[in-house]
Amino acid sequence: xxxVTQSPTHLIKTRGQQVTLRCSSQSGHNTVSWxxxxxxxxxxxxxxxxxEEENGRGNFPPRFSGLQFPNYSSELNVNALELDxxxxxxxxxxxxxxxxxxxxxxxxxxxxxxx
Amino acid sequence: GNSVxxxxxxxxxxxxxxxxxxxxxxxxxxxxxxxxxxYPGEGLQLxxxxxxxxxxxxxxxxxxxxxxxxxxxxLEKGSVQVSDSAVYFCAxxxxxxxxxxxxxxxxxxxxxxxx
Numbered sequence: 404x405x406x407v408t409q410s411p412t413h414l415i416k417t418r419g420q421q422v423t424l425r426c427s428s429q430s431g432h433n434t435v436s437w438x439x440x441x442x443x444x445x446x447x448x449x450x451x452x453x454x455e456e457e458n459g460r461g462n463f464p465p466r467f468s469g470l471q472f473p474n475y476s477s478e479l480n481v482n483a484l485e486l487d488x489x490x491x492x493x494x495x496x497x498x499x500x501x502x503x504x505x506x507x508x509x510x511x512x513x514x515x516x517x518x
Numbered sequence: 519g520n521s522v523x524x525x526x527x528x529x530x531x532x533x534x535x536x537x538x539x540x541x542x543x544x545x546x547x548x549x550x551x552x553x554x555x556x557y558p559g560e561g562l563q564l565x566x567x568x569x570x571x572x573x574x575x576x577x578x579x580x581x582x583x584x585x586x587x588x589x590x591x592x593l594e595k596g597s598v599q600v601s602d603s604a605v606y607f608c609a610x611x612x613x614x615x616x617x618x619x620x621x622x623x624x625x626x627x628x629x630x631x632x633x
Contacts (some may be wrong), residue, residue, distance in 0.1 A: 445625045446562070446621070494598045509554075
């Protein structure tokens with residue numbers, strides 16, 4: 404089975420621009436979560452999508468938005484980029500939104516640099 | 519809310535030394551507990567997990583026991599190798615029907631093993 408893949412791997416954007424990051428979930432997984440990992444910190448939960456609907460959100464402003472498609476792949480969109488948005492963005496997929504304890508499988512991440 | 523507190527790093531050990539990385543948590547209900555590892559330039563890999571009190575997770579010589587009475591999940595390994603050099607993250611997921619599968623991470627502990 405294929406793992407979680409993210410694209411692009413690296414990205415440089417200018418403050419004020421918009422960015423779209425992409426994630427293909429692991430085969431058979433219908434739940435995708437996005438995390439932001441600032442340098443030297445642990446990942447912070449942004450939001451989760453289950454069967455194409457957002458079903459949970461962390462403490463991130465509305466300029467962070469997302470989509471999930473019928474094939475369960477997902478996009479993270481960030482508008483009006485700020486310097487503090489520079490981070491590693493991680494996507495994780497898992498089999499089902501309500502099955503506690505089942506592991507999440509992470510992609511390699513997209514390194515976003517805002518200048 | 520949920521939180522995870524991890525031992526501050528960095529930790530530097532000689533090969534074959536004993537490793538302990540402390541992790542304590544705060545959560546309502548009965549969370550599942552995880553240790554993830556992140557190698558340089560990569561995403562997160564699940565190292566081990568425990569889903570209920572007194573469970574012991576183990577993998578690749580690493581162990582951690584879910585201690586509800588002390589709200590702890592300390593990571594241990596009897597003999598570390600140079601290849602264990604990485605950042606280790608303790609995380610929790612609280613099981614609740616209908617909730618998003620949100621992982622709450624600690625800040626990470628950088629481990630360097632010297633030959």
